[in-house]
Amino acid sequence: MGSVGSFLSKYFEKESMLSLLRRGVFRILTVGPTPNHIAFILDGNRRYAQSLNMKEGDGHKIGFLTLMSMLKYCYEMGVKYVTIYAFSIDNFKRKPHEVQNLMNLMLEKIEELLEEESIVHNFGIRVHFIGNLMLLNEQVRAAAKKAMAATAKNDKVVLSICVAYTSTDEIVHAIQESYNEKQEENNEPNSNDIGVHKGFVERNPNDIKVTDIERHMYSAFAPDPDILIRTSGETRLSNFLLWQTTYCHLYSPSVLWPNISFWHLVWGILNYQRVHSYLEKKRKKTF
């Protein structure tokens, strides 16, 4: 009894009851297939602020805190890749002061992410900013590049932040890069002999292929997402990861983003586990 008592008090000193419960649930969940990559569309910050009569920008600040919690839960569970839709190219159509506020918030939060005690260092997160970064102002772009450089050596888990991103823009960019690569190959000496050296003649070697486009996507370093979670009950993808979600389980809880909790994530993963074998069968059949 004495050893049990000291064991319990030691545990309660270190962790709260909720954290213990969370770890217990994760231990149970990981009996089944666990997603390697989860994508989030953070929808509902403005509606949350309106519902509580807060200033519009405050909804995004609370949304950021919620994001930190969700990242912690994902990485504790062993999810290796998390992608978030932070700012769409379509969002530039918002009122200029709102766009500026979001850019300022992004700048502030990128700086926070790089602090010593932040989640990035605790979990060894490598951060990627993906999107058409040239559409961002100089300050935000520089901060994003600094964050990517500072975390480049982290290798435990990956956080992809989509800013100035749309899926169609990503596809067009990938096609452009594929085309430029083909042009460079054609300009090299002996480029016409490529087919002969390989021992066979390729048909239309200059044609862009699906694999070329996939290699040049902004998100080529990550596998396709297993689950895509969009809050606020909205059921559309809004030009997010359209190419990568062929076999992705889509989950749309009706909760606003700042109210999303650990239990919503658990429910999403339970539903993923229910359809995992079907989606794997479809994936393998295509390949």
Added chain:
Amino acid sequence: MLNRPQFFEFADYKIRNHDDEGFPYSYSGIIFLQFAWNIIHLLASMSYVFWDIIYLFQSYLISSGLLKKYKSLNINQIHHLAIVIESEEAHNTSRVIELLRWLTTLGVNSICLYDMDGVLKKSKDIILTELDDASLFELEAEKKKPLHEQKQRIVEFASLSDGKEGITRAANYLCSHDVKIANGTLVFTEANMSQALKACGYVGLDPNLLIVYGPARCHLGFPPWRLRYTEIVHMGPLKSMRYGALVKAIYQFLKVRQNHGT
């Protein structure tokens, strides 16, 4: 890329590897975790059965016309409706035809039928024969006809090869036609890719609403370029399709207000 242990290796992995805090799993611990996981999934399945019964009852109420709010739907807001069907279920052509008849009864006249393996494409002659005055989607050809000769209902058939491969074909079309040159090099834009897709025969409209009949809520490779702002609704397996559930899905879609990022 980083890997995770696969499901069927769970017990083996846990027995061979210690926990990070140096607390090794015992055999009874693994059995307990497996049992707890099964219980959680059993509870989840029971909740789904409960809600299925509720939705079944609601569906009968909707079909019977007792629920007034589902009676008059402003179908004109649905410009194009897409249906994704699991390929194994798509062989059940009579069910697909029944589904299309329900939609035409509701007033939906522009439909895209999609399945990954192209089963529906192979059945298109049977389906179109059963549906009166529906035509295969050939927008440009239809629009050239005088208004009174244009078909009233359009059914389009698509499969996985119309998605990523379709986009690739459009890209190669631009390469071979050099539509726009800047500084001596071809510049790809969303606008010229959209035009190239049309030139390659991908003239389908972007659907407002996509309904999925299959085991999972997943679009299964529906052409990505057309999915940007499409509402995606999962209806369950085709064999369990219900008219009331279809009406409810359309009703809920009609309540949605999209802000397109603004």
